[in-house]
Amino acid sequence: xxxxxSTEALFPEFGPVTAAQWxxxxxxxxxxxxxxxxxxxSYEGIDVAPFYTQKDLPREAAFFPAPGQYPYxxxxxxxxxxxVNLQPVRATGKGREAVDKAVDxxxxxxxxxxxxxxxxFDFDCDYLIQEIDLSKVPVAYTVSxxxxxxxxxxxxxxxxxxISLDSxxxxxxxxxxxSSESYKQLDMEHALHLLEQTLDAPNFYALTINGSHFxxxxxxxxxEVAITLAIAVCYTNGLSCEIMPVERIFQNMQFHLAxxxxxxxxxxKFRAVRLLWAKVVEAYGAPPEAAGALRIHxxxxxxxxxxxxxxxxxLRHTTEMMSAxxxxxxxxxxxxxxxxxxxxxxxxxxxxxxIPILLKxxxxxxxxxxxxxxxxxxxxxxxxxxEKAWALFQDIEGRGGFIPASNSGYIHDLIKETSSQKFKAIxxxxxxxxxxxxxxxxxxxxxxxPEQLIQSKQFDNTRAAYSYEVMRLATxxxxxxxxxxxxxxxxxxGNALQEHIHASFAREFFxxxxxxxxxxxxxxxxxxxxxxxxxxxxxxxxxAPDKQFHDFAETFAKGMRSQHxxxxxxxxxxxxxxxxxxxxAHGFDEFLFQGCDTAEIISRIQERLGx
Numbered sequence: 278x279x280x281x282x283s284t285e286a287l288f289p290e291f292g293p294v295t296a297a298q299w300x301x302x303x304x305x306x307x308x309x310x311x312x313x314x315x316x317x318x319s320y321e322g323i324d325v326a327p328f329y330t331q332k333d334l335p336r337e338a339a340f341f342p343a344p345g346q347y348p349y350x351x352x353x354x355x356x357x358x359x360x361v362n363l364q365p366v367r368a369t370g371k372g373r374e375a376v377d378k379a380v381d382x383x384x385x386x387x388x389x390x391x392x393x394x395x396x397x398f399d400f401d402c403d404y405l406i407q408e409i410d411l412s413k414v415p416v417a418y419t420v421s422x423x424x425x426x427x428x429x430x431x432x433x434x435x436x437x438x439x440i441s442l443d444s445x446x447x448x449x450x451x452x453x454x455x456s457s458e459s460y461k462q463l464d465m466e467h468a469l470h471l472l473e474q475t476l477d478a479p480n481f482y483a484l485t486i487n488g489s490h491f492x493x494x495x496x497x498x499x500x501e502v503a504i505t506l507a508i509a510v511c512y513t514n515g516l517s518c519e520i521m522p523v524e525r526i527f528q529n530m531q532f533h534l535a536x537x538x539x540x541x542x543x544x545x546k547f548r549a550v551r552l553l554w555a556k557v558v559e560a561y562g563a564p565p566e567a568a569g570a571l572r573i574h575x576x577x578x579x580x581x582x583x584x585x586x587x588x589x590x591x592l593r594h595t596t597e598m599m600s601a602x603x604x605x606x607x608x609x610x611x612x613x614x615x616x617x618x619x620x621x622x623x624x625x626x627x628x629x630x631x632i633p634i635l636l637k638x639x640x641x642x643x644x645x646x647x648x649x650x651x652x653x654x655x656x657x658x659x660x661x662x663x664e665k666a667w668a669l670f671q672d673i674e675g676r677g678g679f680i681p682a683s684n685s686g687y688i689h690d691l692i693k694e695t696s697s698q699k700f701k702a703i704x705x706x707x708x709x710x711x712x713x714x715x716x717x718x719x720x721x722x723x724x725x726x727p728e729q730l731i732q733s734k735q736f737d738n739t740r741a742a743y744s745y746e747v748m749r750l751a752t753x754x755x756x757x758x759x760x761x762x763x764x765x766x767x768x769x770x771g772n773a774l775q776e777h778i779h780a781s782f783a784r785e786f787f788x789x790x791x792x793x794x795x796x797x798x799x800x801x802x803x804x805x806x807x808x809x810x811x812x813x814x815x816x817x818x819x820x821a822p823d824k825q826f827h828d829f830a831e832t833f834a835k836g837m838r839s840q841h842x843x844x845x846x847x848x849x850x851x852x853x854x855x856x857x858x859x860x861x862a863h864g865f866d867e868f869l870f871q872g873c874d875t876a877e878i879i880s881r882i883q884e885r886l887g888x
Contacts, residue, residue: 296330303327319542320695321499323661329653335660339552344646345569348555350548350659351647352605353569358646360601361388361415361608362633363574367621368394371401376408379416385627386634389415389447391610396420397427402434411435412444415608417574424451425470428483432474442478448531448574449475450485463508463680465515472521472529482531482572484512492535493579494739495696498546498662503669504688505532506553507679513561514678524563531572534606536597538581543597544649545658547573547604552663553670575601576610582617583742584730585749586712586721590614591628598632602642603649609633617737618725696739703741704875706782713742717749717789727753745789748879752791755815755886763886765792765816767850768805770833771825779850779870780820786869787816790879802829806836815885818869820850834864846885848878 303312315327335341339348345355352358364387368375372394379390390409394400397420409416420427428449435442449471471483488505496504509530517523532550536543555568577594591614601609611632613625637643649655676682683689702708709715727750730736737743756762765787769780780796788794792815799805809817817837821829830849837847852870853860860868867878 296328296332299328299330319539320497320698321542321662321665323542323658323665329657331653333653333657335656337660340656340660347565347568348552349569349571350552350555351650352551353571354605354646356646358602358605358643358648360606360633360637360643362630362637363387363389363391363415363417363608363610364626364630365391365393365610365612368392368400370399371404372399373401373404376401376405380408382626382630383409383414386630389417389608391417391419393419394421394427396422397430398423400427400430402427402430405431406434406438406440411446412440415446417447417450417608419450421451424449425467425474428471428474442475442481445475445478445481447480448482448485448572450487450531450533463511463515465512468512469516469518469521472516472526475529476525479528482529484526484529485531485533485574486512487533489533489535489576489579491692492537494692495580495699495741496692497695498537498539498542499665499669500691500695501534502546502550502553502662502666503673504679505534505550506557506666506670507673507682509554510557510674511679523561524567527558527563527567528570530570531574533574533576535578535580536575536601536609537578538593538597540596540600541655542658542662543600544604545655545662547575547601547606548647548649548655548659549663549666551605552659553667556667572608573606574608574610575604575606577612579612579737580739580741581710582612582614582740583710583713584617584746585742586718587615587618589712591632592711594629595632595636598636599640599642602633602636603647605647617740618730699741700744701873704744704873705871706785707871708741710742710745713745714789715785717791723750723753727751727757744875744879748790748875748882751879751883751886756791762791762793763815764813765790765794765818766809766812766814766845767794767796767818767820768809768833769796769798770802770805770819770821770829771800779852780818782871783818783820783848783850783869786875787818792816802832802836805833806840809837810840814845816846816848816882818848818850826851830860830865831863834860838864846882 300312312327317325319325340350342348342350344351345353364382366375366379366382372392375392382390418427432442435445451471468484475481475483486505486508488501491504492501513523513526516526534547534550550573551571554571558568559565577597581593582590594611594614598609598611611629613621613629615625642648673679673682676685676687699708703710703714706714712718731747731750752763767780767784784794784796797808799808819830819833834847837844846866847864848867848869849860849865850869852868852873857868866881869878
């Protein structure tokens with residue numbers, strides 16, 4: 278039997294490898310290419326190297342506690358990495374159908390239920406208590422309005438049934454952020470009322486800080502963590518009083534964070550947030566164990582969810598949940614893969630429910646606490662995220678805290694700038710959404726009405742894929758009305774052997790947008806104009822090598838407009854910089870190139886398609 282406490286190397290014949298040896302091997306394998314090209318920088322401003330060694334480990338002792346020990350970077354868990362698999366169930370009116378659905382879900386693998394309701398006043402808590410044993414089943418509630426009334430009905434119903442609040446497990450998430458666009462106000466009086474009602478329920482968390490709201494709008498991991506901490510501090514300052522000391526507030530505090538697709542970064546994020554929360558608790562002079570009471574709930578990312586090729590969401594959700602549970606969260610929630618365009622249905626809900634079950638029953642991720650421990654890369658990322666999130670948190674506090682920073686527009690502008698960068702990266706293909714801006718499924722069939730979906734208020738337009746989805750759905754509408762797909766012709770002009778880089782981007786862009794895409798090469802403008810005259814196309818993209826650009830662009834545009842009025846959309850696959858106004862005057866509608874903003878191009882093409 279192997280001695281698990283031995284410090285001897287398992288394979289002593291393999292000696293240690295130095296950083297210099299790694300670098301030499303990489304240089305050899307690259308065959309002369311610059312190794313610096315393997316370095317990249319994340320949206321968070323974190324520099325990522327191609328490899329890490331022991332020298333990259335953090336030096337501070339705070340980064341290496343044992344599981345269950347302060348500052349709880351590796352969670353407060355001590356025996357196993359248990360998590361609760363919650364199934365979201367939307368409730369309307371009295372919610373009896375939702376309760377019946379929840380009862381069924383609990384027999385099919387769900388550990389608990391997360392009821393999501395608009396109005397908590399109407400919900401029939403007595404029926405819930407009758408059908409589900411709340412002393413044994415963890416149940417969470419998201420209530421948009423009347424959360425305090427809902428909680429009052431729930432606690433009084435339990436009292437009538439002589440069920441002790443001591444046995445109640447779960448959490449409440451209301452809507453303290455009054456406006457989803459400006460999020461400028463926190464309701465302290467309402468939050469205090471919620472906490473007072475649950476003083477006798479140590480395992481029920483009445484104060485949930487919704488950091489996922491910001492992540493799902495496009496915020497970076499660092500921004501999500503920093504803003505979450507700022508809101509938590511804002512509540513703590515606003516609620517602290519004689520009947521609600523800070524340690525009591527901390528015992529009722531939960532963070533709801535999103536799990537995104539940046540796998541290793543997300544693992545590090547969940548570890549970093551616990552480390553930073555311990556620093557906050559310490560700053561308030563609360564007992565160190567109060568930091569260990571923090572509960573983290575993780576849900577799959579709305580930002581990364583796509584409508585096109587929706588089964589790719591299953592892969593996204595699986596890796597998202599892996600990062601969450603390896604990061605040590607306390608509960609998870611998987612959104613159905615088709616929720617952006619389809620009503621709730623048993624099949625997709627079953628698949629969503631089964632993802633965390635597979636990670637537990639087949640991957641055994643519940644058997645090891647902090648399995649990421651010791652990874653040079655992950656320890657480095659944890660330190661980087663923690664340091665950058667703490668710096669941003671201090672910046673927000675320096676502006677007066679969350680509310681003043683929100684009222685000034687600082688937080689809104691911060692997230693808007695980040696989301697714009699991400700949208701641009703998706704538009705130019707440097708960030709890949711499989712099935713959306715890369716590798717589209719040409720045979721995909723839509724079993725929904727594209728026009729109805731685009732116009733629906735429920736169709737989330739803040740997601741990363743939205744612009745591409747609108748373009749593709751507009752193409753689908755054109756196909757259904759005309760019984761043929763719109764045609765994009767990419768004209769590559771000149772005698773360069775290699776296809777123009779912007780032409781390649783244009784071809785991929787329109788292919789991903791659902792167009793029938795054709796590439797033709799011509800040596801002269803007259804030959805191109807003669808060929809185009811006989812074609813039925815909706816979009817023409819012209820590309821030419823830099824040296825021949827001026828020889829072709831103006832002549833081709835003028836020739837096109839003389840033989841087609843108004844004709845197809847005419848796009849130049851290049852960034853002419855200061856010549857844009859001049860080229861528009863000659864007849865070009867837009868300019869498509871890597872790094873451009875595709876929103877205006879999409880809008881113009883939609884107009885021409887009549888959608």
